[in-house]
Amino acid sequence: MTADENPGGAPAIYVDADACPVKEEVVKVAERHGLIVTFVANGGLRPSRDPMIRNVVVAKGADAADDWIVEHAGANDIVITADIPLASRTVALGCHVLGMTGKPFTPESIGLAVAMRDLKQHLRETGEIKGYNAGFSARDRSAFLGALDQACRRAIRARSP
Numbered sequence: 795m796t797a798d799e800n801p802g803g804a805p806a807i808y809v810d811a812d813a814c815p816v817k818e819e820v821v822k823v824a825e826r827h828g829l830i831v832t833f834v835a836n837g838g839l840r841p842s843r844d845p846m847i848r849n850v851v852v853a854k855g856a857d858a859a860d861d862w863i864v865e866h867a868g869a870n871d872i873v874i875t876a877d878i879p880l881a882s883r884t885v886a887l888g889c890h891v892l893g894m895t896g897k898p899f900t901p902e903s904i905g906l907a908v909a910m911r912d913l914k915q916h917l918r919e920t921g922e923i924k925g926y927n928a929g930f931s932a933r934d935r936s937a938f939l940g941a942l943d944q945a946c947r948r949a950i951r952a953r954s955p
Contacts, residue, residue: 804829805890805949808863810875811835815930816894816938820874821847823939827946832866834859870952872945890949895934896941 807824811817811833824831824846832848833839836859839849852858860880867873869888875881881891881899891899917923 803953805871805946805953806867807831807872807874807946808867808884808889809833810859810863810873810877810880811839812859814874814876814894816874816935816942819935819939820942823942823946826943827950829872829946829950834862870949872942872949874942890945892938892941892945894930894938896937896939898941898945 807820807829809817809820809831812835814833817833820831821844828846830846830848832850834850834852836854837851839851841849850862852862857879860875860877860883863873863875863880864883864887867884867887867889871887871889873881873884873889873891874894875884875891876894878899881893884891885899885901893899
């Protein structure tokens with residue numbers, strides 16, 4: 795995103811939008827803070843007339859959306875993802891990174907998150923556990939809203955001169 799697209803150097807919000815259950819919540823919080831949101835996915839994004847909402851459709855591929863986000867996000871931008879490898883890559887860029895339930899990924903927590911992901915993948919591959927994820931609840935949605943609002947405030951403060 796160029797300076798022309800992001801007036802005043804405000805932080806931007808990037809959303810790994812494939813199967814993202816909190817798109818409406820992201821828009822709601824971004825509007826409150828006057829931040830641009832970019833949804834990145836392999837397809838299936840609904841067009842928006844809102845000039846603060848951008849949709850980027852990337853080529854089909856395992857990490858195409860992740861790679862696009864990493865190429866465009868910068869320090870103090872906000873990244874929303876459930877993808878642990880993407881979270882790790884964007885934490886390394888200095889981004890504020892949140893999972894879909896509002897769980898923050900930080901330099902202090904990302905190592906454990908990566909290790910747990912790898913362990914669970916191994917256990918699924920060996921048949922020790924099934925690949926089921928817990929359902930997304932109203933409590934998760936509420937926790938996400940609060941965490942995103944806090945992340946926006948932190949990112950805006952960090953960008954202020």
